[in-house]
């Protein structure tokens with residue numbers, strides 16, 4: 001069988017399983033098996049595919065059809081300039097979070113050697129992306145879950161200070177209080193009970209996704225910690241649920257220590273993250 005035919009077959013299998021982007025996923029799995037960029041698949045033509053590679057591709061396609069996340073099968077997920085290792089036990093970084101990253105990098109563009117804290121780091125994706133984009137930055141990454149911490153340790157190496165800790169503890173990182181130039185956070189924010197796709201329900205850790213009845217159970221105390229960490233003029237960006245267009249900015253605006261509270265949409269126009277700045281004490 002040719003790769004062209006194998007891809008068509010895989011696309012049908014994934015579509016039948018309800019995978020939202022069956023063609024793209026099939027191509028990414030084929031490119032992974034072949035060790036080539038996806039764009040090169042077009043060059044494969046109609047010649048016969050090698051048997052072992054085809055068998056491996058079919059195994060991966062069958063697993064994807066059971067709704068195992070694509071990134072678990074590929075072994076990595078992108079975040080800006082980096083690919084981080086992901087798999088069972090850690091949240092898969094999402095493309096939309098790159099908007100938060102880009103905003104944060106712009107916020108410290110003119111700050112030499114910025115001190116940056118990534119709260120709820122998961123795989124360490126945001127911290128790794130900041131450390132790579134700004135090699136002069138001093139980056140801290142905080143995470144509660146032991147399994148996620150193991151992935152973050154693997155992804156960050158010595159590029160960031162990995163801190164086991166609870167971001168709802170306003171006393172965390174006392175040595176950084178009043179000094180931080182940028183706090184980034186992609187915390188759990190989905191209201192409990194919200195229906196989610198199988199990739200999320202069965203493979204992202206529950207604690208990474210859900211945060212109480214209104215989804216703000218982590219964001220509310222996290223903002224208190226962020227205020228303690230930030231220096232006057234320091235910047236804060238927090239990703240949130242698309243139902244939080246009013247509620248997330250209201251949490252920030254409820255603190256007199258924060259100013260310039262702005263809500264930002266993602267590429268699909270959905271409310272996605274909120275930013276603010278620390279006023280002088």
Ligand SMILES: C[S@@+](CC[C@H](N)C(=O)[O-])C[C@H]1O[C@@H](n2cnc3c(N)ncnc32)[C@H](O)[C@@H]1O
Nearest residue numbers: 091093120121122144145166167186187188208
């Ligand atoms: C939505 S995931 C985001 C991970 C990563 N920032 C990203 O964008 O891929 C949220 C992460 O927050 C962690 N987390 C949840 N509650 C926490 C808490 N109270 N303190 C520290 N980390 C927490 C979860 O274990 C999970 O790894």
